[in-house]
Amino acid sequence: MSDKNRVYIFDTTLRDGEQSPGATMSHAEKLEIAAMLDEMGVDIIEAGFPIASEGDFAAVSEIAKLAQNSVICGLSRAQIPDIDRCWESVRHAKRPRIHTFIGTSPLHRAIPDLDMDQMAERIEQTVTHARNLCDNVQWSPMDATRTEHDYLCRVVEIAIKCGATTINIPDTVGYTAPRESADLIRMLLERVPGADQVILATHCHNDLGMATANSLAAVQAGARQIECTINGLGERAGNTALEEVVMALRVRHDIMPYDTGIDTTKIMGLSRRVAQVSGFPVQFNKAIVGKNAFLHESGIHQDGVLKNVETFEIMKPADIGLNESNIAMGKHSGRAALRAKLADLGYEVGDNQLKDIFVRFKSLADRKKEVYDEDIVALVQDTTANT
Numbered sequence: 108m109s110d111k112n113r114v115y116i117f118d119t120t121l122r123d124g125e126q127s128p129g130a131t132m133s134h135a136e137k138l139e140i141a142a143m144l145d146e147m148g149v150d151i152i153e154a155g156f157p158i159a160s161e162g163d164f165a166a167v168s169e170i171a172k173l174a175q176n177s178v179i180c181g182l183s184r185a186q187i188p189d190i191d192r193c194w195e196s197v198r199h200a201k202r203p204r205i206h207t208f209i210g211t212s213p214l215h216r217a218i219p220d221l222d223m224d225q226m227a228e229r230i231e232q233t234v235t236h237a238r239n240l241c242d243n244v245q246w247s248p249m250d251a252t253r254t255e256h257d258y259l260c261r262v263v264e265i266a267i268k269c270g271a272t273t274i275n276i277p278d279t280v281g282y283t284a285p286r287e288s289a290d291l292i293r294m295l296l297e298r299v300p301g302a303d304q305v306i307l308a309t310h311c312h313n314d315l316g317m318a319t320a321n322s323l324a325a326v327q328a329g330a331r332q333i334e335c336t337i338n339g340l341g342e343r344a345g346n347t348a349l350e351e352v353v354m355a356l357r358v359r360h361d362i363m364p365y366d367t368g369i370d371t372t373k374i375m376g377l378s379r380r381v382a383q384v385s386g387f388p389v390q391f392n393k394a395i396v397g398k399n400a401f402l403h404e405s406g407i408h409q410d411g412v413l414k415n416v417e418t419f420e421i422m423k424p425a426d427i428g429l430n431e432s433n434i435a436m437g438k439h440s441g442r443a444a445l446r447a448k449l450a451d452l453g454y455e456v457g458d459n460q461l462k463d464i465f466v467r468f469k470s471l472a473d474r475k476k477e478v479y480d481e482d483i484v485a486l487v488q489d490t491t492a493n494t
């Protein structure tokens with residue numbers, strides 16, 4: 108793998124993900140998720156927002172002490188006390204990072220009531236301060252995708268000169284589209300001195316359902332860090348889903364030849380655990396990790412996958428750590444699927460018995476949304492008893 112094609116995965120489930128209303132996780136749950144992310148090969152874990160609460164500070168500090176491989180990052184506003192608090196919590200990590208941000212678009216500049224020059228000065232002070240504490244500093248112009256291009260280039264250049272090692276370009280409100288996302292990264296690389304010497308990151312929200320596409324477009328234009336969350340957890344419509352970008356880069360490596368360090372077989376376990384602890388269930392048809400993502404119910408599809416799984420599957424369930432049957436039995440299922448299901452359940456039946464069971468199965472499936480293994484066992488037993 109050439110280094111220039113390595114894409115770093117920055118997981119912010121424990122920070123941006125936890126900002127979803129109602130997704131608060133306990134201290135123990137955060138440590139557990141962080142350990143799973145660390146083991147999965149996530150390059151950077153954003154463990155929390157240390158100034159936000161005592162609980163966040165404690166969780167980030169503890170995660171920093173426990174992480175074995177990942178860089179541990181905390182978020183801080185562009186204020187010296189925030190940055191100091193952040194450093195206090197991440198400094199114990201083998202590989203700490205301070206992430207500091209400020210809203211740079213006209214709407215966001217109006218909130219602290221700073222003009223362009225005053226904001227530029229604030230960026231200079233805070234990034235310099237962070238860099239004096241830590242070698243690894245990430246800076247984000249919040250709402251970058253709605254910031255004037257000239258001003259964005261100016262502040263990115265300041266942050267780089269003051270020592271930021273990663274420049275993150277957030278699409279804070281999920282407003283951009285793939286071509287624009289790519290153009291923005293390309294523009295920064297062309298116009299900002301030093302932009303090719305730092306890591307450019309993409310941080311997308313999913314308000315228009317384009318977070319994954321926007322992140323991948325940014326990578327194709329030169330971004331080398333994707334910020335994302337498990338299951339796409341995050342405020343409003345959520346963040347870029349880790350499982351989607353990682354599997355897209357793996358499955359379509361032919362047209363997107365970029366590598367991550369993620370052990371994809373850990374995806375399903377993390378998805379399920381994050382859904383449990385956040386209380387946010389995964390929608391059935393969610394890409395990669397939805398309950399139906401690898402299930403086939405229609406007879407034509409079932410027959411196809413039974414003969415050659417690649418007819419209707421572009422990746423193997425085992426690649427994401429899913430080792431369950433991919434056949435859903437329902438009213439669209441055909442005889443071949445029923446025979447395979449019976450064999451799975453330990454029943455070898457002759458043609459006549461299969462015909463009989465199939466008739467009963469269809470009638471049951473017409474009444475029930477989903478036919479479970481237990482229903483099929485009951486059908487076999489019933490047919491056997493009546494013959």
Ligand code: KIV
Pocket residue numbers: 123208247249250275277278279280310312
């Ligand atoms: O969406 C956003 O702008 C953020 C920043 C704090 C990076 O989450």
Ligand code: ZN
Pocket residue numbers: 123277279310312
């Ligand atoms: Zn965000």
